[in-house]
Amino acid sequence: MGLVEYHRKRSSTRSPEPRGGKPTGSKLRFTVQKHAASSLHYDFRLELDGVLKSWAVPKGPSLNPTDKRLALQVEDHPFDYKDFEGVIPEGNYGAGTVMLWDRGTYESLEPVKGKSEHEQVIRRGLRKGMLKFRLRGKKLKGEFVLVKTSTRAPNTWLLIKHRDEHASAEPIPEGADLSVKSGKTLEEIGKREKRASRTRSQT
Numbered sequence: 466m467g468l469v470e471y472h473r474k475r476s477s478t479r480s481p482e483p484r485g486g487k488p489t490g491s492k493l494r495f496t497v498q499k500h501a502a503s504s505l506h507y508d509f510r511l512e513l514d515g516v517l518k519s520w521a522v523p524k525g526p527s528l529n530p531t532d533k534r535l536a537l538q539v540e541d542h543p544f545d546y547k548d549f550e551g552v553i554p555e556g557n558y559g560a561g562t563v564m565l566w567d568r569g570t571y572e573s574l575e576p577v578k579g580k581s582e583h584e585q586v587i588r589r590g591l592r593k594g595m596l597k598f599r600l601r602g603k604k605l606k607g608e609f610v611l612v613k614t615s616t617r618a619p620n621t622w623l624l625i626k627h628r629d630e631h632a633s634a635e636p637i638p639e640g641a642d643l644s645v646k647s648g649k650t651l652e653e654i655g656k657r658e659k660r661a662s663r664t665r666s667q668t
Contacts, residue, residue: 468516470540473631474558482553486545488515490568493587495600496547497526497558501527501651509624511598513587516541522624525566526605527636528556530626534546536611538620550646551657562655565646569602594622603637603645 477484488494494512499505500521507525510517518627520536527534550565573586574597590596594613600606608627626632642650649657 468541468543471542471630474540477555479641480553480557480566481549481551483543483545483549485543488512489542493572493580493583494544494547495569495571495602496565497550497602497605498566499525499564499566500561501563501655502553507566508539510542510547511587511596512544512547512590514585515544517546518591520611520622520624525637526609526624526626528605528607528626528631528633528638529636530628530632532626532636536622536624538622549644550644552655554556560650563656564574564644564649564651564654566641567602567645568606569600569605571598571600573598573622574608597627604641 470664472484473503475482496510496517498508498510500508504523507522509520509526512518519539519542521539522534522536524532524534547568548565550563552562553560555594573583573590575586577583577586587596587598596611597608598610599608607629608631611629612623612625614621614623644650644654647654
């Protein structure tokens with residue numbers, strides 16, 4: 466998909482969102498951002514081929530295997546977006562507060578070795594409409610699957626937790642309302658950015 470659509474929707478002068486970045490390290494990265502845009506949702510992102518494959522999950526990921534969370538695939542995001550937390554100003558695409566809800570590494574469930582081989586498996590699963598992977602995050606751990614639905618909408622998937630030692634009857638873990646980056650709530654992040662913006666405008 467690439468970043469053409471991402472850049473088309475955003476202004477580099479009006480929005481603080483990252484524009485690029487290159488992966489480093491031997492592990493694939495994932496991130497989940499809680500996003501108070503026109504409607505509150507969670508953005509689930511998996512590193513693949515140098516960008517972040519992205520899905521908007523209205524109710525957020527769940528650790529309960531009985532929950533089938535709707536996940537709408539959206540445009541790819543740049544790799545540096547994995548660390549983004551802040552406020553997208555009014556008048557910009559996706560305006561609202563963004564919290565870094567979870568982050569970590571992930572891998573395919575197939576017994577392969579190395580980052581490139583895991584990427585091959587994930588790439589194949591993306592084409593087939595079924596991604597099976599293991600998350601190693603602060604909040605989300607264990608096996609998950611993203612399954613493309615049979616509806617006519619080509620971007621509609623389901624995010625489901627596998628039954629393993631990390632599964633829980635509770636959909637989200639304790640402390641889920643705090644950022645893994647700043648330790649702040651969504652509301653606190655918004656207030657912090659507004660104070661910083663006022664300070665910049667006065668200098």
